Amino acid sequence: MSAPMEIEKKFLVSECPALDDFKAEVVRQGYITSGEDSVEVRVRQKGEGYYITVKSKGTLARSEYEAAIEPTQFETLWPATAGRRLEKTRYTGTLPDGAAVELDLFEGHLAGLQLVEVEFASVEEANAFKAPGWFGADVTEDKRYKNSALAVADQPPA
Amino acid sequence: MSAPMEIEKKFLVSECPALDDFKAEVVRQGYITSGEDSVEVRVRQKGEGYYITVKSKGTLARSEYEAAIEPTQFETLWPATAGRRLEKTRYTGTLPDGAAVELDLFEGHLAGLQLVEVEFASVEEANAFKAPGWFGADVTEDKRYKNSALAVADQPPA
Numbered sequence: 001m002s003a004p005m006e007i008e009k010k011f012l013v014s015e016c017p018a019l020d021d022f023k024a025e026v027v028r029q030g031y032i033t034s035g036e037d038s039v040e041v042r043v044r045q046k047g048e049g050y051y052i053t054v055k056s057k058g059t060l061a062r063s064e065y066e067a068a069i070e071p072t073q074f075e076t077l078w079p080a081t082a083g084r085r086l087e088k089t090r091y092t093g094t095l096p097d098g099a100a101v102e103l104d105l106f107e108g109h110l111a112g113l114q115l116v117e118v119e120f121a122s123v124e125e126a127n128a129f130k131a132p133g134w135f136g137a138d139v140t141e142d143k144r145y146k147n148s149a150l151a152v153a154d155q156p157p158a
Numbered sequence: 159m160s161a162p163m164e165i166e167k168k169f170l171v172s173e174c175p176a177l178d179d180f181k182a183e184v185v186r187q188g189y190i191t192s193g194e195d196s197v198e199v200r201v202r203q204k205g206e207g208y209y210i211t212v213k214s215k216g217t218l219a220r221s222e223y224e225a226a227i228e229p230t231q232f233e234t235l236w237p238a239t240a241g242r243r244l245e246k247t248r249y250t251g252t253l254p255d256g257a258a259v260e261l262d263l264f265e266g267h268l269a270g271l272q273l274v275e276v277e278f279a280s281v282e283e284a285n286a287f288k289a290p291g292w293f294g295a296d297v298t299e300d301k302r303y304k305n306s307a308l309a310v311a312d313q314p315p316a
Contacts, residue, residue, distance in 0.1 A: 063237075069231065073210075077212060
């Protein structure tokens, strides 16, 4: 089964807004495999949900397999991700124009990093998007801000 | 946590004995990772039990993490092991001298292969072991008969 295509943009945050109306949840994810391996195996906590995900790295037909797991299963496998983890609090809310955003405040070795993602229903919508004043630089295409890269970085990208 | 050290020998089977007094169970295992990857991730069914196991490949400090999983979780991850699987029926029983043996009759691409393993309490016991007449060649040190090698072989080793 393939994951549905997501159209989203990712930005730095120049000034974090008040988060009173946002829903907060803990996100922890760690990679069991290394970046050079033929497959990516990730465990993830998102609020009350726990998952294991396998992504193949083929270029033509990438496959993805994901199973919900129990917290105890997560805790058993989590130590296998040492050195390849990221932990953050994700704030989910809606901009005045109706766009749903996810604001990630990172912890641990990435403390201080703040990223905001906006998801769009179409490419046209993404192209027409005007970022609010509190958004910083658009880092959608900057590979240093991919989760798998952040997990093994020494600190937030400069 | 490290797995306890196992002392066992593995043999081909020259003449399969009557298995009436043996317990039979299905064993299916598949590798999510490839042999060159930095870590080994395996899912396994053994009778009614299902497991995911992560083994690091470090030479000094090899770690192993294993979690029991549900059949539905196993079935979700099993497709990620295509081309890196082995399936067999394992017969467990006791030799006249009291040694516990595991006799594996392989299926699928390994159909026809039969292996028997004997586990020992000590190295002395292993060295003193006299194989019964129905045992074939000792393949304990033959890497072609490792599970991870058999899983990706085209057919049983010649």
